[in-house]
Amino acid sequence: MTEPPASAPLLSLKGLSFNYPERPAIINQLDFVLNEKAHIGIAAPNGSGKSTLFHLIVGLLKPSAGKIIYNGREISKEEDFKLLRRQVGLLFQHADDQLFFPTVLEDVAFGPLNLGKSKAEARALSLKVLENLGLSDFADRITFKLSGGEKRLVALATVLAMEPKVLLLDEPTAGLDHATKHKLIDLLNSFKDLSYLMVSHEFDFLTETTEHIYTMENGKILVDEELHIHHHEHAHRSGKQPHRHI
Amino acid sequence: MTEPPASAPLLSLKGLSFNYPERPAIINQLDFVLNEKAHIGIAAPNGSGKSTLFHLIVGLLKPSAGKIIYNGREISKEEDFKLLRRQVGLLFQHADDQLFFPTVLEDVAFGPLNLGKSKAEARALSLKVLENLGLSDFADRITFKLSGGEKRLVALATVLAMEPKVLLLDEPTAGLDHATKHKLIDLLNSFKDLSYLMVSHEFDFLTETTEHIYTMENGKILVDEELHIHHHEHAHRSGKQPHRHI
Amino acid sequence: MHIAEGVLSGPVMATGFAVAAVGVGIGLKKLDFEHIAETGILSATFFVASLVHVPIGPANVHLILNGIIGLLLGWTAFPAIAVALLLQAVFFQFGGLTSLGANTVIMALPAVICYYLFAPLIRKQGKVSAVAAFACGFLAVFFGTILLAGALYFSNENFFEVASIAASAHIPIMIIEGFITLFCVGFLKKVKPEMLR
Amino acid sequence: MIQESFSSGRSPIHSLAPRTRTLAAIILSLVVALSHNLIALVTALLIAVILVISARISLLKAGRRLLVIAGFLLLIWLILPFTCGGEILWQNSFLSISRIGVDLALELTLKTCAMLLIFLTLVSTMSTADLAHALHSLKLPPKLVLLLLITYRYLFLMEDELQSLLKAAKIRNFRPGTSLHCYKTYANLLGMLFVRAADRAQRVHKAMLCRAFDGHFHSLEEYHNRPRDYYFLALIVAISALIVLAETQAITWPHIF
Numbered sequence A, B: 001m002t003e004p005p006a007s008a009p010l011l012s013l014k015g016l017s018f019n020y021p022e023r024p025a026i027i028n029q030l031d032f033v034l035n036e037k038a039h040i041g042i043a044a045p046n047g048s049g050k051s052t053l054f055h056l057i058v059g060l061l062k063p064s065a066g067k068i069i070y071n072g073r074e075i076s077k078e079e080d081f082k083l084l085r086r087q088v089g090l091l092f093q094h095a096d097d098q099l100f101f102p103t104v105l106e107d108v109a110f111g112p113l114n115l116g117k118s119k120a121e122a123r124a125l126s127l128k129v130l131e132n133l134g135l136s137d138f139a140d141r142i143t144f145k146l147s148g149g150e151k152r153l154v155a156l157a158t159v160l161a162m163e164p165k166v167l168l169l170d171e172p173t174a175g176l177d178h179a180t181k182h183k184l185i186d187l188l189n190s191f192k193d194l195s196y197l198m199v200s201h202e203f204d205f206l207t208e209t210t211e212h213i214y215t216m217e218n219g220k221i222l223v224d225e226e227l228h229i230h231h232h233e234h235a236h237r238s239g240k241q242p243h244r245h246i
Numbered sequence C: 001m002h003i004a005e006g007v008l009s010g011p012v013m014a015t016g017f018a019v020a021a022v023g024v025g026i027g028l029k030k031l032d033f034e035h036i037a038e039t040g041i042l043s044a045t046f047f048v049a050s051l052v053h054v055p056i057g058p059a060n061v062h063l064i065l066n067g068i069i070g071l072l073l074g075w076t077a078f079p080a081i082a083v084a085l086l087l088q089a090v091f092f093q094f095g096g097l098t099s100l101g102a103n104t105v106i107m108a109l110p111a112v113i114c115y116y117l118f119a120p121l122i123r124k125q126g127k128v129s130a131v132a133a134f135a136c137g138f139l140a141v142f143f144g145t146i147l148l149a150g151a152l153y154f155s156n157e158n159f160f161e162v163a164s165i166a167a168s169a170h171i172p173i174m175i176i177e178g179f180i181t182l183f184c185v186g187f188l189k190k191v192k193p194e195m196l197r
Numbered sequence D: 001m002i003q004e005s006f007s008s009g010r011s012p013i014h015s016l017a018p019r020t021r022t023l024a025a026i027i028l029s030l031v032v033a034l035s036h037n038l039i040a041l042v043t044a045l046l047i048a049v050i051l052v053i054s055a056r057i058s059l060l061k062a063g064r065r066l067l068v069i070a071g072f073l074l075l076i077w078l079i080l081p082f083t084c085g086g087e088i089l090w091q092n093s094f095l096s097i098s099r100i101g102v103d104l105a106l107e108l109t110l111k112t113c114a115m116l117l118i119f120l121t122l123v124s125t126m127s128t129a130d131l132a133h134a135l136h137s138l139k140l141p142p143k144l145v146l147l148l149l150i151t152y153r154y155l156f157l158m159e160d161e162l163q164s165l166l167k168a169a170k171i172r173n174f175r176p177g178t179s180l181h182c183y184k185t186y187a188n189l190l191g192m193l194f195v196r197a198a199d200r201a202q203r204v205h206k207a208m209l210c211r212a213f214d215g216h217f218h219s220l221e222e223y224h225n226r227p228r229d230y231y232f233l234a235l236i237v238a239i240s241a242l243i244v245l246a247e248t249q250a251i252t253w254p255h256i257f
């Protein structure tokens, strides 16, 4: 958990505000900076606006005030967001929302095809991404027959096939068992060159995959109140044998 | 986490087996006993058949072999299960799947009405259950618009309104934040007179709410390999202030 | 409410396909990129919902729900229903390729008609809305039944009795669909009124 | 409940390209639908049975699928022979059986069974994803194909949601019956299903935006016909020609009664 080398800000949010129609502000004057190759965790209560924030960043919702600056450039028009979305990949809270094709390969190739890649290129790229995630066998599987954990990994593949620079991960571990969580931890730790910002309710998972863990309150990310690490109890089967933790 | 006083078996499963059509057995010769006022946790990998087991117990799926014995009586016909379901309440893995009336009060009152209670009785009972869960303000809210945590509590209310003796809780904490989890812990700890069997991937939560934690493997509950408790790291905001754990 | 393969005559089949093609064409034209996902998922939902058995006396009937489809989708009901019917043929052998046109029209045309007749009334309050919702569910099945009987009769005049029996068998379904639509619209108005276009 | 029961087999039919199977099904169905002649229809039914066998579908399973139309055929046989008029085959003081009616009922029975089996062997033997791609390559509007793909993808999810809601009602002691309480419960349950579908649709749409989708559907599939596809289509065309010939050569109805 060491500090990464000081690096350039990649994505900055300045004074971002948002409210759903006829509701109070859910994101309120939020400031935040994500540096290159930084890995940040956010743990905050239900309904504090984490998913909303992610949707704002990639332009799926429009802020009522504030700026989104990516790579030194202010992003405001839909055209800018289209470009941003190629570089900032969002893993949705529910994998089923993100996989909308019957077969895995088709789903993964959908993004590259939309980016103008040829069928052959899109296919090759998708197969490579699946291989990197250890999902080579899945190419021709039917999406809806996958288990929850498998769906999550395939959803990640669809995001990675867009070759993003930044990942936004919305509760990637919810409902996953230990083995799948470990796989995810190993994967995330292999993404050294990507920046990511990740929401999770599970501290243990966040400590293994991020350098800082912040929280959200009153529509802001509290950067100065970093979460601390300490000891507590944990139940484990056959506690005497060697094992890993999440 | 002391042993409860030795008490009578309330629910026993004997040699229970089940497979989905054209699939291998997912529950395989499973034996298990739940005593009166016992609180048992199950932590097992995705797909090991936990939800399937719960559905078998309340007769939503039919076992291919084995017996379900409740209160000393073998339950096999649909009529028996109808009676069993009044006493054994199931909290679904996804609260969304359990709520289908526009408002909270209607939803909670649905069960009592089906049990033949009058409208006035059903209403009074539902309001009381909501009050006990600290949800009095929710009676007229639209269920669909509640947050994930609130939905979970309302789903619990719909189950409690049937006045069950046994609760089956399927991952009640998935996706819930700390505050809501604590609320749930306090609630569960107040159900001294109920038995419950609870699935969760979160050991910390299980240790605070159950007396034994078992796991499932190859379609069986492993009662003899109880999970052990030991220490590991945990991240926490303001670690120096007094706080509780999940 | 569908016609089996092999029953329709050439001209009726052709008319069915022509009308269905126009309807699907208009529907697809109105179906912008914003609503593709919604239409697909609602289409899947209707397919699934129509598998629900509702008891009436000693019997069980399948729901049809084309009144609600119309209210939720308008013209897009045509492509949505065409797709759902093709899938029903694939999975259950209900209908098939040559009757697809006529079957689409039998369900989708009443859906669109009821949308124009009742959508404005349903947005009103109180009794008007309730009566309109019931009528929408009832009449969508009623018009569909008329179309079904017509398709049979014009295929072969000897089908007259078969057509009348099929039509009268749908009368209880009309009443059930009326009530289901009434309550369902009530639900939607409370929970997500913006869904009723 | 919803299952693709026949798509996972291995057989000469399964090894054909989806586009070939779809085209063959369209041609054969149309020809059979427009035939009336007994010999033509018996031929068609024979061809259909041969297709079933070569798709290695057990005759028992195929027969079970025929039950879908059993009710309809029963209705036909209970009504048509007694209501059609014309030449009379047999009569007593209450009933008269007409030749036209019997012929018509027989025609419908042969036709419906043949067409169902043809559809079963040629179309239901592919996954719906393949069918969609076949329709795409047959120049159906891309939007319609995309709609089919999405509908198919979410069918199983929505079915799961529906089943869960039905189970949730069941564990709260709901018993279906002929009552307003029952209809209201079903209506609410379906309403909830629609609302959740719309909600999900919103999120799916957003996910599509995130993957640079702009409404233009590009398929990954590329179809290369192999020789066997051409041979099969040629065979189907020949068979169809035979059926048309039987139909138009005025081989008259050999009256069997």
Ligand SMILES: Nc1ncnc2c1ncn2[C@@H]1O[C@H](COP(=O)(O)OP(=O)(O)OP(=O)(O)O)[C@@H](O)[C@H]1O
Residues within 6 Å of the ligand: A020, A021, A023, A026, A044, A045, A046, A047, A048, A049, A050, A051, A052, A053, A093, B145, B146, B147, B148, B175
């Ligand atoms: N489409 C919407 N319309 C109105 N309110 C909404 C909408 N989506 C979310 N909200 C509300 O906005 C608030 C923030 O929602 P959001 O999904 O961003 O929270 P979250 O922090 O991601 O919570 P969770 O931990 O449950 O995922 C919640 O109170 C939610 O009810």
Ligand SMILES: Nc1ncnc2c1ncn2[C@@H]1O[C@H](COP(=O)(O)OP(=O)(O)OP(=O)(O)O)[C@@H](O)[C@H]1O
Residues within 6 Å of the ligand: A147, A148, A175, B020, B021, B023, B026, B044, B045, B046, B047, B048, B049, B050, B051, B052, B053, B093
């Ligand atoms: N309706 C179904 N038809 C066929 N297979 C099913 C069905 N439901 C579940 N399964 C399969 O049965 C297995 C057990 O499912 P179940 O939902 O009981 O697991 P679980 O232990 O609850 O997992 P999780 O932790 O993900 O909730 C899984 O492999 C699942 O894919």
Ligand SMILES: [Mg+2]
Residues within 6 Å of the ligand: A050, A051, A052, A093, A170
């Ligand atoms: Mg969220």
Ligand SMILES: [Mg+2]
Residues within 6 Å of the ligand: B050, B051, B052, B093, B170
């Ligand atoms: Mg489960």
